[in-house]
Amino acid sequence: MSQSQSRKIISTKTLGLKGxxxxxxxYIIPYPGEFKGLQQDQFKISLxxxxxxxxxxxQYPEDMTCFFETFERTELTEPEDPQExxxxxxxxIWEAEVKEHVxxxxxxxxxxxxxxxxLYSQCSRVTKDKLHELEDWKVIYSKKDLAMxxxxxxxxxxxxxxxxxxxxxxxxxxxxxxxxxxxxx
Numbered sequence: 001m002s003q004s005q006s007r008k009i010i011s012t013k014t015l016g017l018k019g020x021x022x023x024x025x026x027y028i029i030p031y032p033g034e035f036k037g038l039q040q041d042q043f044k045i046s047l048x049x050x051x052x053x054x055x056x057x058x059q060y061p062e063d064m065t066c067f068f069e070t071f072e073r074t075e076l077t078e079p080e081d082p083q084e085x086x087x088x089x090x091x092x093i094w095e096a097e098v099k100e101h102v103x104x105x106x107x108x109x110x111x112x113x114x115x116x117x118x119l120y121s122q123c124s125r126v127t128k129d130k131l132h133e134l135e136d137w138k139v140i141y142s143k144k145d146l147a148m149x150x151x152x153x154x155x156x157x158x159x160x161x162x163x164x165x166x167x168x169x170x171x172x173x174x175x176x177x178x179x180x181x182x183x184x185x
Contacts, residue, residue, distance in 0.1 A: 020121035024053055029119070029153055031126040043157040046122065054118050058111040060104060067115060071150040076105055116144040123153070130156060 019028045027049040030042060051068035055061035066074040079097035082090050123131065131137055131152060140148045 019123075021053070021118065024049060024118075024122055027122060029123045029127050029157075031124055031130060032157060034124055034126050043153070050119055050122055054111075054115045057118075058114055059107050060111065063104070063108050064111055064115060067112070067146050067150060071147060071154060073112075073147040076101065076108065112146045113144040116146045116149055119146070119149060119153070127153070127156065 018025045024046075027046040029046055047068065051064075054064060054068070058064060063076070066072060079094060079101055082094045086094070120128070120131075131149075134140070134152060136148070139145070140152075
């Protein structure tokens with residue numbers, strides 16, 4: 001049994017972690033501190049499993065590695081225009097390359113939406129609630145922007161600002177509320 005498989009069994013059996021996709025049970029994106037007993041690298045472990053799942057479900061999975069490895073979108077390289085003195089054969093080849101580029105770009109957009117929905121569906125309820133609180137969430141969700149979703153999840157998982165205990169956050173928010181003052185009268 002591999003190390004990642006044993007981690008999955010520990011996570012699933014001891015904590016009962018389940019996402020929306022049955023094949024990915026045990027691999028969720030929890031909010032930091034949400035579940036006691038999770039490995040520190042739960043985000044990384046889950047992301048790897050989600051990536052492998054998405055790769056198995058999309059066309060041209062190699063176009064998706066940029067999202068899962070660097071958390072950034074890379075653009076597909078457009079075919080270069082033919083030279084002015086190009087033959088009809090060269091122009092026909094170029095036209096076919098352009099059609100393939102446009103088709104692949106459309107497939108990639110569909111793949112990105114698949115990756116977005118898969119990743120989002122594997123977020124815990126608290127993580128989803130935190131995502132909904134983001135100012136740009138409606139835009140991210142409407143565009144199914146996988147790169148931005150990755151960026152926000154990565155910040156939530158590793159930024160100490162987000163890793164505060166919820167009770168401490170509530171106390172700090174209440175203190176800010178009661179210490180709020182209006183300008184001089």
